[in-house]
Amino acid sequence: MAKIGVFICHCGENIAGKVDTSRLAAALGDHPGVSVSVEYKYFCSDPGQESVKKAIRENHLTGVVVAACSPRMHEATFRKACAEAGLNPYLCEIANIREHCSWVHSDGDMATDKAIDITRSMVEKVKRNNMLQPIEVPVTRRAMVIGGGIAGIQAALDIASAGQEVVLVEREPSLGGHMAQLSETFPTLDCSQCIMTPRMVEAAQHPNIRLLTYAEVEHVDGYIGNFKVRVRMKSRFVHMDKCTGCGDCYLKCPVKKIPSEFDCGLGKRTAIYTPFAQSVPNNPVIDKTNCIYFKNGKCKLCQKACAADAIDFEMQDEFLELEVGAIVVATGFQVQNTAMYGEYGYGKYADVITGLQFERLASASGPTAGKILRPSDQKEPEHIVFIQCAGSRDPSKGVRYCSKICCMYTAKHAMLYAHKVQGGKTSIFYMDIRAGGKGYDEFTRRAIEEDEASYLRGRVSKVWEENGKLMVRGVDTLLGRPVEIAADMVVLATAMVAQPGAKEFAKTIGIGYDEYGFYNEAHLKLRPVESSTAGIFLAGTCQSPKDIPDSVAQASASASKVLALFSKDRLEREPVIASCNEATCAGCWGCVLACPYNAIEKKDILDRSGRVIKQVASVNPGLCQGCGTCVTFCRSNSIDLAGFTEKQIFAEVMGL
Amino acid sequence: MSIEVQYRNRAKELLSNGEVKLVVGYTGGTTPERRRPVFISSAEQVDRLVLDDLCIANLSGYLVTESLLSDEKSVAVFLRPEGIRSINILAAENQLNPDQIVIFGFEPAGNTIKALDGTNALEFSEFVVSLSENPSVSDSDPVIEKLEKMSAQERFSFWQDEFSKCIKCYACRQACPMCYCRRCIVDCNQPQWINTSPHTLGNFEWNIIRAFHLAGRCVECGNCDRACPVNIPLRLINRRMAVEARESFDHFAGLSMTQEPVLASFKKDDSETFIL
Secondary structure, eight states: OOOEEEEEEOTTHHHHTTSOHHHHHHHHHTSTTEEEEEEESOTTSHHHHHHHHHHHHHHTOSEEEEEESOHHHHHHHHHHHHHHTTSOGGGEEEEEOTTTTGGGOSOHHHHHHHHHHHHHHHHHHHHTOOOOOOEEEEOOOEEEEEOOSHHHHHHHHHHHHTTOEEEEEOSSSSSOTTGGGOSEETTTTEEHHHHHHHHHHHHHHOTTEEEEOSEEEEEEEEETTEEEEEEEEOOOSBOTTTOOOOOHHHHHOSOOOEEOTTTTTSSEEOSEEOSSTTOSSOOOEEOTTTOHHHHHSOOOHHHHHOTTOOBOTTOOOEEEEEEESEEEEOOOEEEOOGGGOGGGTBTTBTTEEEHHHHHHHHSTTSTTTTOOOOTTTOOOOSEEEEEEEEBTBOTTTSOSSOOSSHHHHHHHHHHHHHHHSTTOEEEEEESOOOOOSTTHHHHHHHHHHTSOOEEEESOEEEEEEETTEEEEEEEETTTTEEEEEEESEEEEEEOEEEOTTHHHHHHHHTOOBOTTSOBOEEETTTEEEEESSTTEEEOGGGTSOOOHHHHHHHHHHHHHHHHHHTTSSEEEEOOOOEEEOTTTOOOOOHHHHHOTTOOEEEEEEEOTTSOEEEEEEEEOTTTOOOOOHHHHHOTTOOEEETTSOHHHHHHHHHTO | OOHHHHHHHHHHHHHHTTSEEEEEEEEEOSSTTOEEEEEEOSGGGGGGOOOSTTOOOOGGGGGGSTTSSTTOOEEEEEEOHHHHHHHHHHHHTTSSOGGGEEEEEEEEETTEEEEOSOSSGGGGHHHHHHHHHSOOOOSOOHHHHHHHHSOHHHHHHHHHHHHHTOOOOOHHHHHOTTOOOSSOGGGOOTTOOSOOSSSHHHHHHHHHHHHHHHTTTOOOOOHHHHHOTTOOOHHHHHHHHHHHHHHHHOOOTTSOTTOOOTTTOOOTTSOOTTOO
16 A cells, blocks of 8 residues: 655745645645645755655655655755665655746646646656666776867876876877967966977876877767777878887978968978977878879878888778777867958958967967968068957857957967067957956956057958058947058957867767757756766867866866766666566567667577577666667567656556 | 469479478459458469459568468568568568568559569569659549648548547558567557547547557558458558658658668658757
8 A cells, every 4th residue: 555755845935936835735635645745845955854754754655755846956865865764765756846837837726736736646656666776887997088189188187197097089190289279378478389288298108098199989889987989090101109200201292282280271281291390199190182192193202201111001090999987078169260251351361360370370380480470471560450259249140159268369469469579550359358267357458558459349340452451441439430440460359169070979979069069068057067978078168168277177177077987886877777578579679779878689589499489679777878768669568667667657647 | 474373383383392381372252353362381272372453462461470480481472562662671670581581573554463573572672762762642542632631620520530430440450561569559458558448539549559650661551441340541641651751751661671660760860840
């Protein structure tokens, strides 16, 4: 005989302000099988939980329904309380009368009727709940970090330094990401490469880090603690174990005019190349699409030049199958292509460049060795116009959000220009100066006050060429008049956007993303570094636009989450998993295809002589995530989900 | 030599040399215009086989009879194009080994029939692809046109009237080659999702569940429609679901033996208009 306890929470005014909780308690008190029906101001509070426990003990309850907020909020709380009172935690259910009822209805009477329905249907479910025991699964203590920019490197170093193994996967030939491309960094103006390259070397040399460059994650299987990842090692056509990094090959390469990706097209590279001088690892790769040998079968000059005999034109892509317990995604961002602003002339005028291209001009390792020179004629510009929000905060042409770093790097650009070109004039068109952060506002003030950057609040409507000058027409809204400036160079503070393949990649690894392709955190405020998939964490700009300090902080945070996961040998998992009725299964394998976790296997049913009579589906409890997709697919109703059995769901529906 | 004689001779040959243990075909029915299935297991009986344009039933359902194929011996079967597609689905759903099936294929040609080339389902691959490229909507049904023009409310009352005739005999299920489950969902009573008694709710539940279970699997052979003793136009539901599967997911039931069931597979370019 069921003895169900119903505990109705007021949630202050959140529920009781709309729902007549006394009527609810009375209605449930009369419901068959309910022994206790009480209300209280806050059941989640300490005395509230104590009263639940006391009721369980005194009335020998066989099930508990807490009519309160969403189960996402406090299901764990009350299940724990039940367990402490000796009741199997899976005999406790939450009837959500806050999000599903009081918050969304205006009529109190009707809301109360609905709350009664919701709670009754949960009582009917609980009557049919079974005692379940948690499942334990082992944890593979090895992390994978995807992306070798500053966030990925930081996460990898933190995890490795704590004594755990890390596989660091980078798709480009070298570590470094965008930070390696930057000149100086705000707000302290320390040289980006000077602080970046030691970290790259440290990551490459760390005994706990296995570095895979020029490699891409192709497939992820499994679940928290037990992921199986397939990595494609793209063929470099250079054997890394033989190559000494001497550089003779790229000096000999006859194809010298390929626009360098690292220099944002401002510099040139060869077909066999390292992206930049400080590349880690320092072994080159052959760019197959531009290599003469791959085009017409002749050349091999690099192979002849290589004393170490490291070049192998026959090299094929290889695949690695790796087992890891946790994954940190740090796949970074891209600069938005500004071609959509025809009026700014990007792509049309050589001297209209992006902020990232300006970084390359200002960088000592860049195509001009750190001199600010116009790409068109290599002359020093006398007047530069910077246009902020060239893509950001523009719902009509660009993106709706603020890219967060542009105000700061534009101020930095103005400063670098003032330091490098004496007497150079700077005009900056801006919408707002957003300089929140330690030392940030002081930094922009310095650009204005010491380095004489002229800030004009307004938008630019057009850029055109006239007598060798770039004419910039805009408006100064503070003075309320149009402005026309004859500039030598225009720098666009372009938006940070998600990587072009970000959405596809999210599907590959099984995490969520927002409308822009940035990866979703589990909770923006309280779980900012966890993805919605257990065991997969986020770091850096793949989640949202960020500067270096934020990326590094988030990387360290995700590393700490990984280390917390690795602090235990075994992981407890919810026993909400599917199981198959072998007697009725028709073996059509629909569930095998439908299962997003590859958790369903084919099992042979044998007779006494060992002959296969039939094949049926069999659920691997370690892989099953309890999503229920197989249950809905199964035509013969042969699969059921513990905790949400057909009987329970049916009773719940009929209880309405 | 007529196809009937050709196939009788083939059947005789296969049965005598032991290549097949059984031939599933058609024979004369209770009236001159009817044909019924016949199961021939010896060469002497092949003269009972009849083949003409009146042979319309899809015989593939008999092949999944429990333990029929478990001795790994082959069975020959007379199939129209829809039946060949059924074989593909049954093979894709692991219900039979296509190598055990010898197909005697034929298709209507005007008022008569003609033989199809090939014996193994694989040999019909190109033929089935050509079917998918020319879906036979030509035999347009006036009732379908009438239904398309109705408002949702009118359509609902149309089906309410039709389903009110259902006596829950499950003849449609028995006749369908796709209904091979050992235990049908209507036979589950813990819980009883589908009302067994023949009233409006239970009749709707059964027919809607049946439509969903056949979505992307039905080859429109018409077995259910012909089997229904109260003449519910089940073909209309099947046609609608086939059109949905084709338009939403570019799915033609029974296209190949490796085809994935449309409701259990996910493609990245699937239309997801129902997800916000």
